Amino acid sequence: MRRSDKVGYWFVVPAFLFMAMFMFYPVIYNGILSVQHVDVMTLLAEEKEFVFLGNYLKAFQDKMFWNALKNTFIFTIGSIAFQFGIGFFLAVLFNRESRSFKFMRAVMMVPYIMPATVSAILFKFIFNVSGGIANEAMLALGLIKQPVEWLLTGKTAMISVIIGNIWCGIPFNMILLSSGLAGIPTELYESAILDGANIFQKFFYITVPQLRSSIEAILVLGFVYTFRCFEMIYVMTGGGPANGTELLTLLSYRSSFMEFNFSQGAAVANILFLILFAVGLFYTKMLGREDAE
Amino acid sequence: MRKNGVLFTQKRMKHIQSSAAVICFLIMIFPLYWLFSSSLKTEASIFSRPPEIFPLHPTFDAYVSQLQQVTFDIMGSFKNSLLISFCTMVISVVLAVPAAYGLARFRLKGKNLIVFLFLVSQMLPQIFTLIPNFIIFKKIGIYNTYWAPILSNCTLAIPFSLMMMRTFFVGIPREIDEAARIDGCNAFQSFTRVMLPMSANGLAVTFVFSFLFGYQDMMYSLTYVTDSSMWPVTTGIYNVVGRYGIEWCRAMAFGCMAVVPVILIFVFMQKYIVQGLTAGAVKG
Structure with a gap:
């Protein structure tokens, strides 16, 4: 190593130490917690009972765990499919460089930077049985015959939280795809028009392949962000009714901070992490592949 | 003739695009509009049928009564929010930006x-560090202080800022750095006097996002801070509205107030938000 490179450590070490203390160590600590028995009595005790994989086995035997896993996948896939589909549609629709289009594109980003807590309360109001605009609008459009108790049954509550989450996530998809679209050389479209390509051919033979790396990144990141979603649902339904919207994140939180079984919560969080880690690994591999290209 | 036909359809396509865009725009921002318009209603007009799309008698009563209630100090929670966000921002930027530079410029062992x-x-x-940090914070005695949410927020903001800035620094040609070093700057001077000014744009993104x-x-404040006088707006709004349930018009008024700082940041920093989203996300 060159001498001049050694000074580089001084730049990196402070941030690394910080993250080591409050991120990397907790990650390891989480692993340790998950093989111990730690509840509110033993929380600060020196010696903790070692239970090995007991907490994991307990999770796998628990109906609530499988319910939460299923809900997490339904929520994630439902959210991503629509966020991505609608985001893509809007990105293409708003792909024009005029002032009014720029203005509209910009304003549509607000849902993304709003605190999730506020969006969640807003959607709780929108899906409220009485006075909620969702019911009124659907009644007016003839989509439903009588008011639906959106947040009071498991399935409809899941639909409600997914819709709320879609609304928050669309801007992320839209902005990333928009900037991808802006990077496609217009000559490609011009020559395609000369060759007589129609709008769908242009979309599937030029737009989609050109945006491939953006699309991959968005889907992977979208998966990660949605899979670990917490506040939106916690505020909107609290995981209810009857655990109908309880995701793995909420299950972990409930075990730890409501039932005070910290090690059980840690085990569930670890399982969640392993799933995300697999996806993350896949993503970094993908980035590595592209860098190599 | 044929050429006119093409032009005609192109023009019509443009009109269709514009109208479709406006309709989609209105649908997308409707929830935001609903948040605002409901905050100007009374509880009676919120439940009126058919719903009032435009408040018939707009009033600030909901704001007044929400600000005057004594169960939760809203103005205090705004101060807490600003304090927490500001400290998160400063700590994250101070730690992440040099680290990004270090990881972008120097050949270090274990860099990858x-x-x-x-x-x-x-x-x-978030839930993953929530539990262990709960115990760690208790042990080091910062549980139930502002530090707990601030440091936790930093664990989110630092990786983001670092990845963002690293892409930025990698984009600045190495020769500029070397020229500064030849002119007698040491690594730190070259970083503060040459690199930072050149990456002002990226810095702005980092500030805004952290x-x-x-x-x-x-979540962090809700979990780590039991004293409600130290809660930020978000935790306050969850507790006041989510847990106990209040009149919807007041909930929406509270929501609108909570969004104001975001809107302000958005209006002045819009450009950087787009950049942050794209740069930070695509290349991770």
């Missing part, structure tokens, strides 16, 4: 591993 660790940290679910990380959080 460090970058990988930061990348993975970005993907971790502030937003701090402002958006609700």
